Amino acid sequence: MGAFTVRLLDDKHNRLRALAQARGTTVNRLIDEMATLMLAEFDAETRFLMRAAQGAGKIDRGMELLRKGAGSKASSSTRRA
16 A cells, blocks of 8 residues: 655645545545546546547448447337337
8 A cells, every 4th residue: 555645735634624524534535535536537538538549430330330229229119019
């Protein structure tokens, strides 16, 4: 486990302490949770950009698949009726 020091303005530190107390946790745990959320967001964005790059230039194929999917939904809802 790593440790690091963060310098914050006193007001910001006090507000984080109040937030942690309101959530029934510690400032350390609050910062850990925020880091986890930010890393998850970064990972999701990275995966999205990688997938977008893989699909670059494949707009026609993508539209074809969307039309095919929309057509199968329409036909399956017709069968249920």
